[in-house]
Amino acid sequence: MSMASKSMLNAQALARSRLSYRCYNHLSKIHVGLGSTPYSTKNSKVTASHQAHSLLSPCKLLSQQKATARKFSQRSLGQDNLLDVSVDSSSGVATLKMQKPPVNSFSLEFLTSLCINLDKLHSDGCRGLVIGSSLPKIFSAGLEITEMYQPDEARLREFWRTLQEFWIKLYGSQMITIAAITGHSPAGGCLVSMCCDHRVMADGKLTIGLNETLLGIVAPRWFSDTLINTVGHREAERALQLGKLYSPQEAVAVGLVDQVVPLESVAATVESTMAQWLKIPSHARHLSKLQLRQPTLDRLLHTRQEDIDNFVSFITKESIQKSLGMYLAALKQRSKAK
Numbered sequence: 621m622s623m624a625s626k627s628m629l630n631a632q633a634l635a636r637s638r639l640s641y642r643c644y645n646h647l648s649k650i651h652v653g654l655g656s657t658p659y660s661t662k663n664s665k666v667t668a669s670h671q672a673h674s675l676l677s678p679c680k681l682l683s684q685q686k687a688t689a690r691k692f693s694q695r696s697l698g699q700d701n702l703l704d705v706s707v708d709s710s711s712g713v714a715t716l717k718m719q720k721p722p723v724n725s726f727s728l729e730f731l732t733s734l735c736i737n738l739d740k741l742h743s744d745g746c747r748g749l750v751i752g753s754s755l756p757k758i759f760s761a762g763l764e765i766t767e768m769y770q771p772d773e774a775r776l777r778e779f780w781r782t783l784q785e786f787w788i789k790l791y792g793s794q795m796i797t798i799a800a801i802t803g804h805s806p807a808g809g810c811l812v813s814m815c816c817d818h819r820v821m822a823d824g825k826l827t828i829g830l831n832e833t834l835l836g837i838v839a840p841r842w843f844s845d846t847l848i849n850t851v852g853h854r855e856a857e858r859a860l861q862l863g864k865l866y867s868p869q870e871a872v873a874v875g876l877v878d879q880v881v882p883l884e885s886v887a888a889t890v891e892s893t894m895a896q897w898l899k900i901p902s903h904a905r906h907l908s909k910l911q912l913r914q915p916t917l918d919r920l921l922h923t924r925q926e927d928i929d930n931f932v933s934f935i936t937k938e939s940i941q942k943s944l945g946m947y948l949a950a951l952k953q954r955s956k957a958k
């Protein structure tokens with residue numbers, strides 16, 4: 621590597637480390653120790669293996685190993701049963717695959733694991749993140765409905781706080797984020813996709829969208845803000861009210877996803893897109909992203925507790941519980957009938 625490119629890389633690394641990163645600073649104050657406080661909950665899986673991962677510092681460590689340079693090495697950070705995370709040492713791009721059968725639904729443990737991994741990849745200096753799924757035909761079915769149906773209130777509050785946290789981390793992430801949407805992506809799955817900087821979706825009989833109204837529930841303001849920022853106000857108005865689930869072709873037409881390609885081309889398309897984005901100076905790119913996203917982030921950051929209170933009071937209403945119960949039963953019925 622020439623001296624000029626070395627010093628440019630150093631300058632970029634310095635700029636990255638100096639960047640006033642409002643979002644992360646804010647969060648690390650709020651949730652220091654998230655990883656070290658295992659939740660004693662239904663199916664707690666965020667445990668020792670996670671803490672073992674945190675001993676590694678893949679991006680920093682591996683960049684030092686460049687001398688021994690295998691040109692394109694893929695380093696696995698292991699699995700915590702719910703996620704498969706690996707980092708490409710030559711590019712500093714991480715791939716995080718959700719693997720929570722049957723449908724990658726976001727439970728408290730899953731969201732906690734996602735938050736911990738985002739923090740870790742960020743603090744390791746990863747430059748890019750691809751979010752995908754290991755499950756065929758499923759990106760994510762969104763929120764785990766059983767978290768919201770007949771809930772324990774303390775857990776319900778923690779569940780929502782952790783979802784907020786995940787959204788804040790991902791929507792403002794310093795990393796280049798690309799969603800590899802190889803399967804259905806309703807509701808919370810669509811939200812996670814929209815948090816990314818770029819979305820590549822597989823063509824086929826898949827759907828994506830904020831379908832909350834079909835469950836009889838109302839997407840909170842920060843969900844709808846994210847949708848408005850992605851597809852514009854008018855399209856969001858229709859989509860939210862109708863609970864519209866778009867086909868890949870419809871989604872690309874309204875800008876809900878950026879590219880639709882055959883399933884077998886998703887990985888290559890994501891890789892070439894990431895390569896393009898990596899050419900942009902990181903600090904300028906991230907500040908540009910924040911310029912557009914910070915007002916939306918701030919709106920939630922300033923009202924987090926109120927948002928949790930609203931969510932809890934809404935979701936625990938008898939009529940809403942009834943709707944959720946009916947929706948769950950219909951899902952189970954459909955699944956049994958297959």
Ligand SMILES: CCCC/C=C/CC(=O)SCCNC(=O)CCNC(=O)[C@H](O)C(C)(C)COP(=O)(O)OP(=O)(O)OC[C@H]1O[C@@H](n2cnc3c(N)ncnc32)[C@H](O)[C@@H]1OP(=O)(O)O
Pocket residue numbers: 722723725758760761762763764765766804806807808809831832835837838839840931934935948951952953954955956
């Ligand atoms: C102020 C309140 C705001 C709250 C915001 C909420 C946002 C959300 O994310 S709410 C969740 C909305 N999600 C959905 O509506 C998706 C529902 N699921 C599906 O449409 C389908 O499962 C699928 C298209 C994603 C996949 O279809 P597939 O045929 O492959 O699988 P299924 O047989 O339907 O499901 C398998 C299995 O998984 C259960 N399940 C599916 N989704 C969820 C879920 N979100 N939470 C919990 N469980 C889910 C489904 O009941 C089946 O279970 P069984 O095999 O045990 O019957």
